[in-house]
Amino acid sequence: MTLLKSLSLTVAGVLFTVGMAQAAPSAAISAKFGVCFACHGVDGHAILPTYPNLAGQNKDYLVQTLREFRDGKRPNDVMGPMAKPLSNNDIDEVAMYFADIKPGKK
Template sequence: MCQACHGLDGLSKVPDAPNIAGQTEPYLVAQLQAFKSGTRKNDAMSLVAQSLSDTDIDDLAAYFSEIEINVVKIPGQ
C-alpha cells in the first residue's frame, strides 16, 4: 500500500506525499500510530493506517528507516 504514494524506496511519487526514506524508526511508528488513532488526520493515511497491526507498523518503520538516502545540492541552484 505504501509504495503507491511513497514509493518502494520511500521517495514520494505524488506531490502531497512526503519522502519517508531514512526517517527515524520511532518517528515513523509515532506517525503511523497517530494516523491509526485519529490524532493525526489525512484522508489517505487515515484509511491505510486502520488496516495496519502494531507489527505491521513496526515492520514498515524498520524498513523505511533503514533506507539510506543521499542529499545533494543541484548544480547551479
C-alpha cells in the first residue's frame, strides 16, 4: 500500500469516527440526558417547533438557563421539574454536549 493511500485511509477513518461520535452520544450521555433528547433531539434539533433547538447554543447561556430553571429563578412548568435533579456537573455536561453540536437543519 502506498503512503498516500495509507494516509488517505487513516484520515477517512478518523473523520468517520468523529462523525459517528457526533451522531450518536455515548451510552453514559444517553442514560443521563435521554430525557433532554425526547424534546430537544439527540442532535440538538427540537422535535417540535415549539421547543428550542440547542445545537450550537452558547454553553454559558445553557448553564445559566438550566441553573435558573433548577433553582426556580426562571419558572417553567416543563423545564423546572426536568432541571431540578441536575447537579452543577450534570448541567455543565449537558450544556457542553449541546454547545459542541454544529447547528443546522435536520
